[in-house]
Amino acid sequence: MNRSDEEPDDVERAVEAVLFAAAEPLTIDAIRAHVGEGDIRAALGGLAARYAGRGIELVRRGDRWQFQTAGDLAHLLRRDREEARKLSRAGTETLAIIAYHEPVTRAEIEAIRGVQISKGTLDVLMEAGWVRPAGRREVPGRPLTYATTPGFLVHFGLDSRRDLPGIDDLRAAGLLDPVDLAMGDDDAGLVVENPTEDA
């Protein structure tokens, strides 16, 4: 749908201005608080179509919307900017495990990685604003679980967690099933379904 040859309606102009001025991604409710009455959702749809393929794009991150530059123009913009601090391998893996398994306990993360999480790893992810504590699991010891934040979606350009690459395939393959915490413990008695069946 190419609407760009039509006159934008007032709601669309208003939503455009509000999102442009906003310092943070905005929910539809937050947009409405500024714009007032009107079909915000339709306006967002109209704007998304209008900006598709342009140097600026309207994107949805979780339940929030924002303008950002198109990804293919990164090389033009990167020039005078600091490279984002590089996450360690442990940090990267831990973040991936949390994102694909959330909510997940520290012990479960350690079971997947086969190694203890060093003290700073979760701290770094939380400090970056990508990971948050997500309540306790009601099992003995009531361990804390971790999950990703809306900021995680924003930073990594994901509409929602469903957009995590390959998540549906991994789930179908049983690779995201609850982790057998006690691998090597013969008493675990957990029957592992054959993960190759439907892969």
Next chain:
Amino acid sequence: MNRSDEEPDDVERAVEAVLFAAAEPLTIDAIRAHVGEGDIRAALGGLAARYAGRGIELVRRGDRWQFQTAGDLAHLLRRDREEARKLSRAGTETLAIIAYHEPVTRAEIEAIRGVQISKGTLDVLMEAGWVRPAGRREVPGRPLTYATTPGFLVHFGLDSRRDLPGIDDLRAAGLLDPVDLAMGDDDAGLVVENPTEDA
């Protein structure tokens, strides 16, 4: 010139992204430093036309260019939020004294309450639109007096201050039962003018 139904060219997209992400207005040279070769001026002209009449506009300030929200939408970026707040006990008592005794000075209010009033208390009552300064009393120090406003009557559904119940009414309603005498200072020793006189 309406170019918006054409595909934007690469230079235009690049200029769009660079201007969007910039912290401040950019000169053509600064834009070229990011975008590289290409007709920056033509791209700016194309963008200006494309954004004309929209919620965001491309504007030129001297020799610098920037995006900004359309001037007519500035009011949307500021939102007044009303927060319901309940008047404190000190505020309510002070308002009552002003209503029954106006015009009344701060010192008189304090004498009647038997407690000092903080600066904020009168400010709140004036912010609420219920109390106004009502001239100075011609005594040494010329203290300011306070009185209620028409807004006060409207808010409390009173036709006039005469509608305020007098002492006898209060007594009949059980509102003079000294339930919280313990909290007051019995030695205040103040003779309260009988407010029923003009009720």
Next chain:
Amino acid sequence: MADDPATLTLDIDGWEGPLDLLLALARSQKVDLRQISILELVEQYLGFVDSAAALKLELAADYLVMAAWLAYLKSALLLPRDPEQEPSPEEMALRLQLRLERLNTMREAGARLMARDRLGRDVFRRDAPAGLRTVRKAVWGAEIYDLIAAYGRISARTRPMMHIVADREVMTLDAALERVSAMIGATIDWAAIDTFLPSGSARWRTSALASSFLAALELAKQGRVELRQQAPFAPLYLRAAP
């Protein structure tokens, strides 16, 4: 294993734990992880541990625990089947393979995540947006009841107080003095103070007792009566002074 907090984790050539090492070895088989030979993998791992030992490298405990477990798995896989054994060696091998696959999957997912167009690195928001402002305006609320109740409260607190004592039967000191003086003249011997009291209500008699007592003290002070009491709270006797 990894859950033991006392385990010393030592990075050996950049491996993060035995599972990481196993995964690296498995990938060196250059086949899909689902088709790796577990037996071959076990040989590779044990070979690595042996060579580390030969080099007198001190391996972290969890590498050795894994080596022991793999040696056990190897023997279980090679020896005749024990139908009683739970889980079966095949299942144990499958679980190991699944763990490697999971770790590998997450490693790849992490790499793909990091390679995405990331905000602030590849895509950008506006650097200095004007921002949206919310101006908070307080709307003060109070009800007329609050107002008049407050005034009632202040009035009750600060009005001058008049204390009214309920009227009750009282014998004044003067009356008692007169009465006791008169009665003492008519009595020769010691008499308990009770006998000086008039009849009447309990309250009246209480007041009369108090007043008569004070009168007795006053008369004693004047030298007109003598007082006698055996013990504290014992009956008080009086008679005219001789």
